[in-house]
Structures are given as structure tokens and as C-alpha cells.
Amino acid sequence: MSKRILIVGGGLAGTITANGLCRQLGSQLRTGEVSITMLGATDQHMYQPGLLYVPFGGIRETELFRDQKKVLDRRINFFVDPATKIDVEGNQVETQSGKSFAYDYLVIATGSRIVPDEIPGMAEGAHWFYDLDGARKMRQALEEFDGGKIVVNVNAPHKCPVAPLEITFMLYDHLEKRGLMDKTEITYTYPIGRLHALEPVAHWANAEFDKYGIKYETFFNAKAVNPGAKTIESEEGSTLPYDLLVTIPPHRGAEVIEASELGAGGWVPTDRQTLNHEGSTNVFVVGDTTNIPISKAGSTAHFEADTLIDNLASLVLEGRTARLYDGKVFCFVETGMDTGTYVWFNYETPPNPGPPSKMIHWFKLAYNRLYWLSARGLL
Amino acid sequence: MSTTTIDARGAYCPGPLLELIAGLKLIEIGDEIEVLSSDQGSIKDIPEWVAKVGHEIGESAELDGYWSIRIIKAK
Incomplete structure (x- = not known):
């Protein structure tokens, strides 16, 4: 019987995870042994870090958006139908349209909101x-x-x-x-x-x-x-x-998390290394949604997703997980309109930012476009 | 009184105090948060902020390479 992977949330964390899984499970997707479904809240994918430039007229708004269907691998079943109830006991998710999606593996990537x-x-x-x-x-x-x-x-x-x-x-x-x-x-x-x-x-x-x-x-x-x-x-x-x-x-985290009684404030209790929802073996949490005490940032979502892709693919193919998330975070820091620096750290290594330079600022500007390769799971 | 534990050991960013500030927004007055921190600075900056805002410090202890600091939400 086909293994059903359900991803709730179409932001960066969910999108990298979905695309990365497609790259690792190509054969199984082709034979129908595996299916990947994503439930998103919108048909548009937004590059959120680009919002920083909007107040200064430093980026065109059209540069912030791509059609989510074009960002996702075509083998992903994508629905604009937000989850309204996540039932981790019953292994199913109810949606705004009244549908119910059953799963074998669930990835919660519902993000945060102001x-x-x-x-x-x-x-x-x-x-x-x-x-x-x-x-x-x-x-x-x-x-x-x-x-x-x-x-x-x-x-x-x-x-x-x-x-x-x-x-x-x-x-x-x-x-x-x-x-x-x-x-x-x-x-x-x-x-x-x-x-x-x-x-x-x-x-x-x-x-x-x-x-x-x-x-x-x-x-x-x-x-x-x-x-x-x-x-x-x-x-x-x-x-x-x-x-x-x-x-x-x-x-706060997404309303569906609190509505489903999965975590106070919308943050889901998550194992900081395995990214399992605490108490579940087939439910994973990635990106801003976790309650892990590290930065809620795109890079965190990216590095967590990389770990999760390997682990979920290994679970499906070999019945075991592959590796642990080490808490890696990497952030560019714009230090003005034309200089920048960066900082990285993980659970074991403290941060140590270098001196700002124009070169790093230019790399950040380049990353504003390279982001779309990250979201597609290519970078 | 219910107690929520925030395990901020090894957390560089946002760190134990910011985790505490966020956590206090999610509990009721009279409830308690236990912060676990491996940052020695927490035994100074958490009580300093708690006193400034007007919450209460409960029992604190140095354990095996980390600290347990209890805070009661007072307002």
C-alpha cells in the first residue's frame, strides 16, 4: 500500500521538505509506492526576507512572489485548502473545504504570524x-x-x-x-x-x-x-x-495548532534533534512552528528541512532515520544600505560575526534571487 | 498552580530570557515557568528582569552543568 506523506503548510519549510522528498523518492513516486500531498493557505509563495526592502522601495513587489505550483515539484499534490484540525491520534487532517486527508507521515509546517x-x-x-x-x-x-x-x-x-x-x-x-x-x-x-x-x-x-x-x-x-x-x-x-x-x-504560531490543542501559542512541542512532534513517531515539525528554543528564521527552516528530508526518505525506504538536526542557523545581517555581515551557530558552536563588507551585502542581494533555488530544493 | 518548563539549554538565540518573556505571555497569573539554562548569565539577567517587571522569582538551583530558575507570573 502507498505511503502517504502529508505536508501541512506551504511556506519555506514545507516547500523545501516537499521538493527535497521528491528528489529522494523519485522511483517510489513513479511506481505509486509513495504519495506527497501539500495543504497550503495560498497559491502564492512569498519571499519573506524581501519585505525588509519594501519600505525603502528597494525591491519590486513582483520579485517577492512566485506561483506556488511552479515552485513545487509537479509530482506533489498541492491543494489551496488550509488545515482546520490536525488529529495526530487519528492520523488525519481536516481542511477548510470540509475534506479529510489521512496520512502515514505528517509534516507540520504551519509557520508563525504577527x-x-x-x-x-x-x-x-x-x-x-x-x-x-x-x-x-x-x-x-x-x-x-x-x-x-x-x-x-x-x-x-x-x-x-x-x-x-x-x-x-x-x-x-x-x-x-x-x-x-x-x-x-x-x-x-x-x-x-x-x-x-x-x-x-x-x-x-x-x-x-x-x-x-x-x-x-x-x-x-x-x-x-x-x-x-x-x-x-x-x-x-x-x-x-x-x-x-x-x-x-x-x-504566534498558526491558529490551527491551538485549535488542534497541539501547543500553547501555536508552537508545537518538538524534539530538538529528531524534529519529531513529542509523543509521535510519524509526525514531524519543521520551521517556525516548533517550540525549539532557536531562531525562527528561514535558514533554520532550511537546515531543519534538510535533516527531515533525509530522515523521512530513510524511514520510507529503510524503516530507520538517518541523522539528527544540530541546531544550525545562518543569518545574513544587512548593516546599512550597502554593507552586510553574517552570523552562524548551532547547539554547540557560539556565534561570531565578522566585520561588515560590501561583498557580503552583494551576496545577500544575490541570495534574494537564489532563494528560489533553495525553495525548490536545489541549493 | 501549573508549571511549564522551558528547556533553553544550549540556546544562543533567542536565549533563555527571551524564551521566558515569550512563555509568560502564554500562562495565567499565579502559574509558574521553570527555565533550564546552560548560560551562567541567566542567573543574573533573569532575576534582574523579573524584578524590574514585577513577577516573582521562585526556587533556583544549580544542577549538573546548568541552572533551573523558577518564575511565578504575578501580573
């Missing part, structure tokens, strides 16, 4: 770039900005942990080039007692902020935004005035 509504006043008073609508509005607000106080406010949890620093440096460069920095003050706030979760990155950012005159306040977790008074208040008792508020809103 929840600005969880902070009173944030949706009304703040701008963000973590979705296309927000990035467009931020671009408009930036075009109209002619000097004043900018607050870049970071909340927990959030994905792409270097993006808050990147947007701050890019804001500085952008406003400097427009001749507005002499009448602009940028203040960056961070939830813990330094400027970034990674100590070496925080140390580096500290020196850069001091060099550029960017102010900062640590131990700042947004409690409320007052759009009328144009202030943001923290849980720690601080209040900052702003003319333009750029926020990294708090995140």
Missing part, C-alpha cells in the same frame, strides 16, 4: 514590515516623514531576529541620504538587557549605534501604544514619545 492586536493600540499606532500590507504602509509613512523621533520597538517572540537591527541601520542610511538625520532621532528598544539576543551581535551593534548616534533602551517590552498621544509604554515602566513608530510585533 499578532499586533495583542498590544493595545499597536495596530492603530505602529508600522511594521513583517507582512506586505504593513510594509506598504510603512513605505508611505517613510515617504511622508520629514524628521522627528523614530522608535524601533522589538517584541518577543519574533522571527528573523536580525531584521530589527537591519531595519534600524537601513532607516539611518535612508534618512541620512535624504538629508533628514540632522533633525531625526532614532531610538531602538529591545526586550532584554542588551541590543540583541546574541551577545557578540549585541556587542557589535552597541558600538555601531554609538558611532551613528542611534539611541537605545533595553529591558523594554511594549505594554501599550497610545496613538493619540504618540507614545509607547513598556511593561518595565518607561514611556517613549514618537513621531514614527516602527515595531516588530509579537508572534
